[in-house]
Amino acid sequence: METIGVWWMWLVFGLLVSAMFAADLFLAKGETRVSIRKAALWSVLWVALSIAFAGALWGYLDQTLGRQIANEKAVAFLTGYLVEKSLAIDNVFVWMMIFSFFAIPIHLQRRVLLYGILGAIVLRTVMIFAGSWLIAEFHWLLYLFGAFLLITGVKMAWFADHETNLAQNPLIRWIKKHYPVTEHLEGERFFVLRDGMRMATPLVLALILVEFSDVIFAVDSIPAIFAITTDPFIVLTSNLFAILGLRAMYFLLADLGGRFSLLKYGLAAILVFIGAKMLIVDWIKIPVWLSLSAVALALAISIAASLMRKPELQAGKRS
Template identity: 60%
Template sequence: MNTVGTPLLWGSFAVIVLIMLAIDLLMQGRRGEQTMSLKQAAFWSIVWISVSLLFSAGLWWYLKGTAGPEIAHTQTLAFLTGYVLEKALAVDNVFVWLMLFSYFSVPTSLQRRVLIYGVLGAIVLRTVMIFAGSWLVSEFSWILYIFGAFLLFTGVKMATGGGHDGDPGDKPVVRWLRNHLRMTENLEGEKFFVRRNGLLFATPLLLVLIMVELSDVIFAVDSIPAIFAVTTDPFIVLTSNLFAILGLRAMYFLLANVAERFSMLKYGLAIVLVFIGIKMLIVDLYHIPVAVSLGTVGGILAVTLLINAWVNHRRDRQMSQR
């Protein structure tokens, strides 16, 4: 697998991730069951984005000195494009988490632990999936066409209302777990397991955690192939992906109270997936430059947010006139 990743770059990335995770977990440990406030969520979201941008600047500086300005520009743009893609697609994942917590009636004070384990699990799962995907692409280059067709299909399905909707309680995995696990009727604080009369019981919070992890796997199946459309370098794919999901918990608390105001986002994400799918399918006929991809993705998301703001303004005005 060809990669710009050197031992120094891999080591620096690992150290940054471990430090930020340690800080994040330490802050949560001090907070106890108290949830993250909107102000704190906004602060940490800015911190995560700032760290990601500083990393991209450091990456550009390092590659410029070791591989030349052309490679530095290309790979840094690829990192930023992958980061924006994953960050945008992660918003849809956050909405699914909101739906899961609402369905299982998990209070805000108990969501903290599920989100911590959810993000940690996502880091491990996505690392495995990205390296597996990189190996497949390096061994079977034609698999990029399958990725492209899948993204095109997913984008169309999302736009026509066939996304990840539905009642969580009706999912086969939920029914199977409830039928095969001894489970308490109610939540037991932040515990995933409790003992009663010498028997081990799972709590509904464990069920929520499993569904959170499964939802991330489902979304990773969309987002990881999308980044492979930008670059097949495993270092760029992994770093852009993980930097985007490391701030997911803060993003969740930032969006928790305003999720209903992003009703148009799924259509913008659908267009992004269709664009990326087409980009992969025509790669042998025309290679869309990374800078164009970044501009297109950013433009689509910006227009989507403007349309969303107009829709919200119109809805608010109609509500005030009633």
């Protein structure tokens, strides 16, 4: 696997991620509700840290490997970060639906999200290293990833207005069939003892669905970043920087979910574009800066169109 990452860069990044997650955990301790203002400030901080990392990476590469490689890798990082961040918005809306279905109060949502994001960090790290090795060994997998993203994008646009029924979710039905579940929440506990029987609570079901949803979204987003660069250091750093800001972004969007009714179409366009790019990679090379521009444009148009949409039309879609 060809990468710009040397051992000390991996070490520094690992320490940075650990410190950022610990800070998020410590500062969230004792919170009962995160205000929109605080969530917005944290979101800005996470984005600023990501941009600062990109700047530091560019500066180092500019001094060691030259301006061309520095520009290429920095733009690849920013593109991967933007792709992951935009796709993560859809993941956030799924989390809203999960918490609403299980009637999880806001102070317990924080607990579930912390475990969910930690699981996402571990999962994506494993998937990225495995994907990097597989692509290095089997180049034709890029075509498979491309076709998958293309189909996924079309499917996302086609079913954009489809409402998911969690009551019929096969995973939840299987768990309830094979493991006793309490009817109500038991505070922050995931499991309780009832008459000598260990029972799961709805809180653990919510956590399982949050983790499962991240698996599904990782299957989309990680191949999408491999379409931009196959350097595992860039793929991992851009992915995890986007993941670390998800908790703040969730609370920022928690009261605004209905305002972005057309976002799915923008995300679908991004997946179709990236999927097509992977399918033609050996014949037509699309510059990374053009990919960044296309992703940003699709995201901006879908968000702007959603905000301009009449409120009654959005309400009609949700009813």
